[in-house]
């Protein structure tokens with residue numbers, strides 16, 4: 001019997017990157033943090049590099065080290081910065097840290113002094129996320145005395161939008177205005193602002209380097225509008241067993257689903273340990289050859305159950321599609337009460353990741 005299969009359409013990722021890059025005035029990077037949003041950075045980054053993507057963003061130093069092994073000479077930036085003590089690793093592997101504070105600047109400056117050369121970096125200025133980046137006080141300190149950047153070869157000044165997916169959000173306009181002022185104070189330094197949704201704000205959030213992530217992987221960057229991106233992920237699992245239960249019998253932990261009639265229940269080997277969020281219990285609708293198959297009962301760690309009473313053609317070994325055409329990752333996210341990002345990055349480690357076309 002086959003195992004659950006996570007299909008990743010690498011060609012669609014490349015097509016999504018190309019369409020984003022074509023719509024953007026400046027350069028377009030690819031954000032491949034969290035193992036390319038759970039889909040496999042080793043699969044995806046080399047394909048994007050072959051398609052002409054020269055710049056990649058990851059979150060952590062470990063991700064950057066792993067990416068360096070598969071991404072050749074690509075430019076790799078590390079959003080969470082260079083951990084103290086890792087400066088030598090960053091220099092050896094040509095990893096570019098995002099400097100998120102004056103303390104980060106001081107440490108990178110010190111590394112540059114020790115290395116006897118100016119070291120490349122991005123400077124992140126917080127314009128409204130209150131998460132990472134120089135806060136207003138630190139930015140004011142830079143404006144007063146720029147020597148804190150001496151010895152640092154600033155490649156980009158960047159910021160991150162908090163509500164880019166919300167059409168007409170006033171906080172986005174405020175962030176864009178703050179970022180324009182920051183950029184104006186650093187003439188000659190290139191800028192980086194938009195994430196996936198930010199790219200769809202077009203002129204309003206244009207910068208020299210866009211940083212799309214989720215849209216590459218088929219997530220909808222314009223919620224509420226038709227998804228302009230190509231689907232990337234299919235997730236299907238074979239039925240392990242079918243049983244027939246009588247009216248009044250229940251399914252799964254705590255009996256949260258009770259049969260109103262004689263029912264056929266199909267069990268698959270995918271559970272919350274595989275990223276099938278427990279909040280999808282009694283909510284997810286899978287597909288079998290395009291027909292809806294409702295998940296019934298609680299999702300267990302390694303198993304979940306479906307009512308296939310009206311689908312007699314489903315037998316052990318039949319494949320149930322959890323994510324796929326007609327049931328996109330955003331649909332699953334809506335059923336789970338979360339966002340596509342979380343569904344993608346929760347996809348478990350137990351699946352075979354297979355490069356294939358959707």
Ligand SMILES: *Cc1c(COP(=O)(O)O)cnc(C)c1O
Pocket residue numbers: 031033079159160194195196197211212213214215
């Ligand atoms: C994750 C991230 C991105 C990519 O965001 P998407 O919404 O997935 O396109 C861009 N910039 C920063 C700073 C991020 O943390």
